[in-house]
Amino acid sequence: MQQSMRLFLIxxxxxxxxxxxxxxxxxxxxxxxxxxxxxxxMVLSLCFIPYAGTTSTFQLFGAQFAVxxxxxxxxxxxxxxxxxxxxxxxxxxxxxxxxxKFYALMLLMILGLNGILLAQDLFSLYVYxxxxxxxxxxxxxYNLKFDGIESALKYLLLSVVGTGLTLMGISLxxxxxxxxxxxxxxxxxxxxxxGAASPVFLLAAGLFMAGFGLKAAIVPxxxxxxxxxxxxxxxxxAMLSGVVIKVAGVYSLIRIFLYIYPAPSQILKIxxxxxxISMIAGAIIAYFQSDIKRMLxxxxxxxxxxxxxxxxxxxxxxxxxxxxxxFNHAMFKSLLFLNSGAIQYRTGTRNINEMGGLExxxxxxxxxxxxxxxxxxxxxxxxxxxxxxxxxxxxxxAGKYVIAFLMVFFSIFTLGYFLLIQRRVFFGKLNMxxxxxxxxxxxxxxxxxxxxxxxxxxxxxxxxxxQSVIExxxxxxxxxx
Amino acid sequence: MLLWILLGxxxxxxxxxxxxxxxxxxxxxxxxxSIILAIVLFHYGANIAGVFELSVCAGLITVLFxxxxxxxxxxxxxxxxxxPVYFLPxxxxxxxxxxxxxxxxxxxxILPKDLTQQAASxxxxxxxxxxxxxxxxxxxxxxxLAGVFGILALFRVASKEKQHE
Numbered sequence: 324m325q326q327s328m329r330l331f332l333i334x335x336x337x338x339x340x341x342x343x344x345x346x347x348x349x350x351x352x353x354x355x356x357x358x359x360x361x362x363x364x365m366v367l368s369l370c371f372i373p374y375a376g377t378t379s380t381f382q383l384f385g386a387q388f389a390v391x392x393x394x395x396x397x398x399x400x401x402x403x404x405x406x407x408x409x410x411x412x413x414x415x416x417x418x419x420x421x422x423x424k425f426y427a428l429m430l431l432m433i434l435g436l437n438g439i440l441l442a443q444d445l446f447s448l449y450v451y452x453x454x455x456x457x458x459x460x461x462x463x464x465y466n467l468k469f470d471g472i473e474s475a476l477k478y479l480l481l482s483v484v485g486t487g488l489t490l491m492g493i494s495l496x497x498x499x500x501x502x503x504x505x506x507x508x509x510x511x512x513x514x515x516x517x518g519a520a521s522p523v524f525l526l527a528a529g530l531f532m533a534g535f536g537l538k539a540a541i542v543p544x545x546x547x548x549x550x551x552x553x554x555x556x557x558x559x560x561a562m563l564s565g566v567v568i569k570v571a572g573v574y575s576l577i578r579i580f581l582y583i584y585p586a587p588s589q590i591l592k593i594x595x596x597x598x599x600i601s602m603i604a605g606a607i608i609a610y611f612q613s614d615i616k617r618m619l620x621x622x623x624x625x626x627x628x629x630x631x632x633x634x635x636x637x638x639x640x641x642x643x644x645x646x647x648x649x650f651n652h653a654m655f656k657s658l659l660f661l662n663s664g665a666i667q668y669r670t671g672t673r674n675i676n677e678m679g680g681l682e683x684x685x686x687x688x689x690x691x692x693x694x695x696x697x698x699x700x701x702x703x704x705x706x707x708x709x710x711x712x713x714x715x716x717x718x719x720x721a722g723k724y725v726i727a728f729l730m731v732f733f734s735i736f737t738l739g740y741f742l743l744i745q746r747r748v749f750f751g752k753l754n755m756x757x758x759x760x761x762x763x764x765x766x767x768x769x770x771x772x773x774x775x776x777x778x779x780x781x782x783x784x785x786x787x788x789x790q791s792v793i794e795x796x797x798x799x800x801x802x803x804x
Numbered sequence: 805m806l807l808w809i810l811l812g813x814x815x816x817x818x819x820x821x822x823x824x825x826x827x828x829x830x831x832x833x834x835x836x837x838s839i840i841l842a843i844v845l846f847h848y849g850a851n852i853a854g855v856f857e858l859s860v861c862a863g864l865i866t867v868l869f870x871x872x873x874x875x876x877x878x879x880x881x882x883x884x885x886x887x888p889v890y891f892l893p894x895x896x897x898x899x900x901x902x903x904x905x906x907x908x909x910x911x912x913x914i915l916p917k918d919l920t921q922q923a924a925s926x927x928x929x930x931x932x933x934x935x936x937x938x939x940x941x942x943x944x945x946x947x948x949l950a951g952v953f954g955i956l957a958l959f960r961v962a963s964k965e966k967q968h969e
Contacts, residue, residue: 339949340949386939388939424956424957427949431949431950447940451946458954464958
């Protein structure tokens with residue numbers, strides 16, 4: 324079984340290399356190649372669920388990689404969302420052109436994300452972060468219009484600052500510890516007894532926080548995200564919001580600050596403060612947006628805030644809630660971005676004020692959109708309810724009642740503005756401009772249906788999801804407690 | 805003395821990279837700066853950093869840059885504002901000042917010197933590239949492919965236009 328872990332890296336790489344030839348053989352061959360690769364990766368990640376409580380290592384070209392509970396959770400998220408986005412792209416990418424190049428870049432982005440999760444040292448993590456980042460810059464600019472290229476450039480420039488800061492942090496760590504391997508670093512840090520009090524380690528922590536915080540789009544490092552999302556093709560917005568900000572940002576922060584570093588309280592406090600600011604600022608700014616994808620982008624910032632709050636509270640319940648919210652947010656936010664993409668695909672607009680009554684013409688998009696809305700707002704029995712409940716309960720157990728109240732309040736606020744938008748987009752009087760529009764094509768509708776079903780089923784069967792995937796990851800971070 | 809010359813040349817090529825109007829000259833300056841930086845890193849025994857400077861920066865980035873430039877038509881070149889160039893000397897001075905203070909502060913706080921010396925002295929280019937950092941080789945292949953597909957994707961419309969001409 325361990326040997327098949329290699330496929331997480333080999334499959335997307337080989338498929339990307341073969342893509343130009345597959346495309347020459349025929350459009351459908353390229354579609355089949357990318358879909359089979361995506362499906363294979365998702366199934367492979369699900370096959371490892373029984374081993375979630377253990378750490379498995381494997382060798383590839385003489386290099387060591389590993390999967391533990393934490394990386395498995397993120398591997399499932401990455402490869403599941405990637406498959407749904409690939410499925411959606413099959414019909415969606417028609418109006419952009421360059422099908423083979425789009426698929427190849429998407430596969431390379433998946434390779435980068437899987438590489439981040441399997442890497443066993445900080446520098447490899449950085450290298451794979453760059454693979455995912457370079458692919459995503461191009462994919463954001465894929466429409467080749469001014470706004471796409473401008474926002475891709477903004478994303479690139481800010482990311483370069485972020486990765487530069489990260490690299491400086493890695494250099495400082497290497498200079499002081501003589502190693503960058505996760506396990507070796509963990510051992511060195513605990514053996515020489517260097518905590519957060521050392522100025523060099525505090526500086527390195529600050530660099531990591533800023534660098535990965537930028538990737539995670541945490542306020543105040545979020546400036547690239549609201550521009551990058553609207554311009555990108557919908558499946559890429561879904562990947563960026565559902566997966567990239569979590570793996571490149573949140574996973575890296577968790578791996579460094581809750582696994583390698585001895586979880587210093589100063590860092591947890593910073594998580595908490597940044598989380599609260601992100602949750603509030605993201606939700607309030609999202610409310611005032613008229614561009615549907617921009618609104619979803621700000622909402623992502625707000626939801627990342629919930630995850631950070633859970634990590635910052637730091638007790639088992641809150642950490643479990645934060646990790647569960649990583650999974651849930653990936654599912655419902657990807658769904659909502661795919662919904663917005665389907666609307667734009669048919670109407671050609673992202674402006675909420677120009678929409679109205681679309682539900683009568685796009686029933687699948689409308690119905691799945693409601694699933695996504697109820698999930699993000701934390702309405703039972705959808706998955707978002709349980710993860711938010713865990714974090715709120717974690718805050719109450721830790722005696723942080725104000726934070727618990729704020730989370731509940733902004734959850735209701737989220738429900739409010741999402742329902743308002745649902746009403747303006749899907750219900751009410753049909754704008755006659757859209758009288759002739761049809762439902763989104765088959766593969767796009769299928770991807771939305773699968774994601775909506777995941778949101779509902781992972782909510783109904785939340786205890787199974789928590790026991791099989793979330794708990795092992797949380798146990799790893801809590802040191803087996 | 806040689807080291808100071810190399811550092812001076814490094815600074816010159818980096819400044820030239822920022823000043824040049826022509827993208828091709830900028831790319832060549834960047835490549836030369838990367839090579840000099842790699843030599844400096846090898847000189848200090850930082851072979852891992854040297855390997856990556858050469859393989860990633862001087863190699864990949866420059867190849868991609870020159871490919872991009874070669875795909876750009878003369879008519880695509882725009883006249884840029886020269887205002888940033890006037891500020892450049894002040895920014896370089898500010899950076900050098902900050903760099904000096906940060907390095908001085910760090911050199912007083914770095915703790916286990918024996919570990920870093922040990923890490924620096926044992927590694928060679930071959931051992932680093934072919935045995936210690938093989939995990940990154942796959943990543944580098946991914947980086948190169950992402951760059952190649954990226955260029956092909958971003959220039960896909962330009963190529964079509966060219967065919968029509």
